[in-house]
Amino acid sequence: MGLKILTEHINVPGIETLEVYRKHGGYKSVEKALKTMTPEEVVEEVKTSGLRGRGGAGFPTGMKWSFLAKPEGVPRYLVCNADESEPGTFKDRWYMENNPHALIEGMITSSYALGANTSYIYIRGELMFVLRILEKAIAEAYAAGLLGKNILGSGYNLDLHVAPGGGAYICGEETALLESLEGKRGNPRNKPPFPAVKGLFQSPTVVNNVETICAVPWIVNNTGAEYAKIGIGRSTGTKLISASGNINKPGVYEIELGVPVEEFIYSDAYCGGIWKGRELKAVVPGGSSVPILPKNLILKTAAGEDRLMSYESLSDGGFVTGSMLGSGAFIVFDEEQCIVRNTWNYARFYHHESCGQCSPCREGTGWMEKVLHRIEYGHGHQQDIDLLVSVAKQIEGNTICPLGDAAAWPVAAAIRHFRDEFEWHIKYPKEATAPGAVYRGQLDAVTA
């Protein structure tokens, strides 16, 4: 099953308590960093590790940290993005719920590296039960002298707070998150200035995903060079994958980056194959906003090589024949699923979640939802497919934040790989809207 960095002790009874967590080596990195390393040395280790942002964008974490402005007399902030809302992603919720101290340890070590004395965990409001778990663990950490003034006698001070959102996908975008954390509507900010210069309360701020922060303690304990040996190429380390959809064993799996996709889907160590003895039809490998790939292109690249669970391999072929690792939300479709219906569902999601600030996104997502709805329900027009492609193109790249792209990509990809299925819905609305009807490559077999 490969090396476990984040989940090694996740099944130990009582691991959510400070006592058991410490018994299994917890908080060692705080001790090591605060007592034997300078903040700069911690940043260097993270740079060497090659760790990349686990929230979806995959940006090198050490580099992001090194951009942080450090003007004299101005506070700096570390904000943990626990606003996990990308459809298909549930790894952070699962991890925080089961191993809350791991996040707190990562926050302390990372805050020290960045010179932050107050840090926040912004968690989606729907996860109030996880907020309670985190607050309980934070209280334990304060009582043990791991948070507050003069942590472990090192002279370093840190306050850590958890803040709930209110139900808005957009707040996973880092500048919308900061707006929300300041008690405002989650409208993304124009960049520049970037959060590293003007973030929370107009102060220099780093925003990192839960899983990213949780990887830092291992790197501090074992060195960045050791972390960089795990994984494949520029995809270093391990990744939590949220596996969902029509598989036998949905759940969260920690993998060493580089596991073949075929093994991940069919091995009993992971998804355990397609449920109900059915065939694989397609996979969305990195959360609802990344391109969907049909069976042949998810198992092999266009060049015929095995597709691997890594940043590089999943994006091999660009958006023509590839996709993205994204947040590691691996959504599997069996042969009974309708691609048009699913695409409409996601379009509705993005329309619902658009903050409304930029017209191409606010209007365009609504158009796509409406057009896809009429195709799915048997009222599509011949020119609708081209219309969808055109609307998607006009949203992409024309908005303040990436929600516009996230809405456009799945529509464009579904049409690129499953155009026949859309045409079938338009040409044969009666057949396509019959209960339980699914396209099985019969576009020309049906006589109207």
Place this chain on the structure above:
Amino acid sequence: MAEILNEVQFSDAAMAEMQRYISHYPEGRQKSALLPMLHIAQAELGGWVSPEAMDKIAEILNIQPIEVYEVATFYTMFNLKPVGKHVLEVCRTGPCCLRGADELIDTLKRKLNIEEGETSADGMFTLKPVECLASCGTGPMLQVRELFYENLGSEQRVDEFLEMMRHKEHETPTWAK
């Protein structure tokens, strides 16, 4: 003549919890506590936030009421109209649909004899489809207040769930204990 609104009074426990959140932010940034305060108000006031409750929050934070309204209307978790005793927030997004979310919503509509957004005649349940709740591996699922109810893929599971909810009181929030 303008209607005189009844002023809302929060309990001591709720006020203490609100002050705790306010204390997490720097001087002059007390508005940052707005979202948690709306959650606290909603939990205390029967699952929704009235204009009077929002005005009270504005007063506590020393901000304009419009600053509270614009936030409360942006975020989907805040109910701005009265709701049933249990608000069933059913995930309707893609990954749950692959495991039967559309069927779950249809079953609930049929059994409770309501449409989306409506409250059952006995005032017990409000049906509120929502977007992805980060529980895709255990779908179809729904949320009531702070808790998740998962793997509701069969009619039998739905029946058991509804029967249990009919006899269930809400958990007291940690801060009110």
